[in-house]
Amino acid sequence: MRKQTKFQLLFAGIFSVCIFFSSSARAHFGMVIPSDDIVENQKAADLHIKIMFAHPFEGVSMPMEKPVKFGVMVDGKIEDLLGRLNAYDLKMYADEETFQAWQADFSIKRPGDYLFYVEPAPYWEPAEDCFIKHYTKVIVDAYGKEDGWDQEIGLKTEIVPLTRPFGIYAGNVFQGIVKVDGKPVPFGEVEIEHYNEKGIYTAPKGALVTQVVKCDANGVFTYVMPKAGWWGFAALNEDDKTLPLGEEEKPVEIGAVLWVKAYEMR
Ligand SMILES: [Cu+2]
Known part of the structure; x- marks a missing residue:
C-alpha cells in the first residue's frame, strides 16, 4: 500500500509539467525537426534531426521513450533508421530541467524528397486520462527534385500535404488532408503551433498558443502561417483500440503531425 503511494507520487512528479x-x-x-527543409549544397546535406515530444510554443518538453519506428521514405522506398537514434537531454526555453529526446544524423547522397517519420511509444498523459501517440512527419527536399512530397507513407494516421511542404513563405496558405487508416477524416480537428524555439514570442492570451482549425467534409484543412519558422500541424483522433494501464483500459489519442518551415521574404 505504502509502496503504491510512493509510486503514484513519483508518477505525479514526472508528469506535473503537463x-x-x-x-x-x-x-x-x-516533433521531428531537421537541420534544414531544403538541401541545395553538400554542407546542408548532412542533416541533423531532432525528435522531441513537447509543447512547442511554450517551450516545455516531455520525456520521450525510444520511438517504435523511425524511418525515411524516398522514391516510394522505406529505409529503417531506428538504429541511428541517440538519446539526448533536451532543455527547451521554459524547461526547468532536461527531458529525454532523440536525435539522428542522416546524410543525403542524391536528389529526392525525403519523408522522415516517427512512430513514438505511447505516452501516458494523466491530465487527459489517455495515452497519446503522435505519428510525426517532416519532408526534406534535396537538390530540387521536388518529387514525392505528396506521397503517403501509410502510417496509422497521416497528414498528406496538398501544399508543397517546403519552400513556403510566411503568409502562404497551407493545406493538407488528414487520414486515418488511409481514409480522409471529415471535420476532424487540427491543432497548430509555432516552434517558438528561442522563446521570442509570447501569446497575448492562452487561446493564442494553439491555433485550431477543422477539416472540411473531404478531410482537408487550411491555415495561413503568419511568421517564419517551423510550424506543427497535429490532427487528433481517437484510436479504435485501447491500451492497458494497470488493470484498466485507457483510450489512445492518435495524432497525425506534420512539420513545415516558413520563410520570410527578403
Ligand atoms: Cu505535456
Missing part, C-alpha cells in the same frame, strides 16, 4: 500547463494550453506535439 498538468501544470494543461489548464491554459494542453496541446502536445510530436
